[in-house]
Amino acid sequence: MERIMLKWGGIKFSIDTLAYQQFVTxxxxxxxSQKRFGQTDSLQYTGEDNPKASLKGVIFTCFEKVGVNQIDKVVVQGNLGKPQLLVSGTGDVMGYWCLTTVQKTESKFMQAGLAKKQDFTMELIFYGKTLFN
Structure with missing residues (x-):
């Protein structure tokens, strides 16, 4: 039985795939800012920025059937250039989010240069509650 922590589009975050350890919003x-002569700048509130999310985690490639291609799947999803629905493991629909960056660090190498451990960071930005904002 697969226990999903989070789902972004077709990417499932779980112990068996991408296990994140931090989710920062x-x-x-x-x-x-408007410059004023002899005074501090005048400030005007222009609005709320889109929320951003950062996921940091680790993949142990030799665990169960995890493998070394989990981050590649995220990159393929990001290359689609489309916002993806983000849903928590409890079924909370968090709206549509766009991938802005992915970073992968590999360590603990086996024969043939395959990494036993992959640390990753993903950065997402909120697109909207629907695709028709």
Whole structure:
């Protein structure tokens, strides 16, 4: 039985695939600045920025049927250039998110140069609650 921690499009995060250890969400707001002579800048609130999410985790490629190609699947999904639905393991629909970066670090090598361990970081940005924003 597969226990999914999170699903982004066709990518399933679980112990058997991509196991993330941190999920960080960043919220920010924009304040436009206008220079003033002899005074501090005047600030005007222009709105909320799209939330960003960062997933950090580790893949042990020799565990069960995990393999070395999990990050490759994420890259293929990112190359589609389309926002993907993000759903938590409890069924919480989190809206559509776009992949902006993926970083993979390999270590603990076996014969033929295959990595036993892959650390990864993924950066996502919120697109919207629907595809028709």
């Amino acid at each position: 960043t919220y920010s707001w924009t304040w436009a």
